[in-house]
Amino acid sequence: xxxxxxxxxxxxxxxxxxxxxxxxxxVYGSRGASAIALxxxxxxxxxxxxxxxxxxxxxxxxxYLDVTVRELSHVVRYVTGKA
Numbered sequence: 614x615x616x617x618x619x620x621x622x623x624x625x626x627x628x629x630x631x632x633x634x635x636x637x638x639x640v641y642g643s644r645g646a647s648a649i650a651l652x653x654x655x656x657x658x659x660x661x662x663x664x665x666x667x668x669x670x671x672x673x674x675x676x677y678l679d680v681t682v683r684e685l686s687h688v689v690r691y692v693t694g695k696a
Contacts, residue, residue, distance in 0.1 A: 669677045 666678065669675055
């Protein structure tokens with residue numbers, strides 16, 4: 614019985630993996646990720662940030678955003694040496 618990748622004549626040939634595996638395509642007929650799928654990541658991140666800002670503004674009077682901005686300004690002053 615010949616080993617995988619070897620033909621009967623003794624020469625080396627790569628195994629026929631491409632013929633055995635099904636061709637996987639997305640709904641647009643492409644094997645790669647489409648621009649729409651990649652852009653959805655950014656849409657989800659922007660929506661999450663907008664949700665946080667609205668939630669903080671309505672229910673916490675902007676407390677978390679205020680603390681975040683103050684801490685970032687402290688970090689910037691520390692890094693730039695203007696403390």
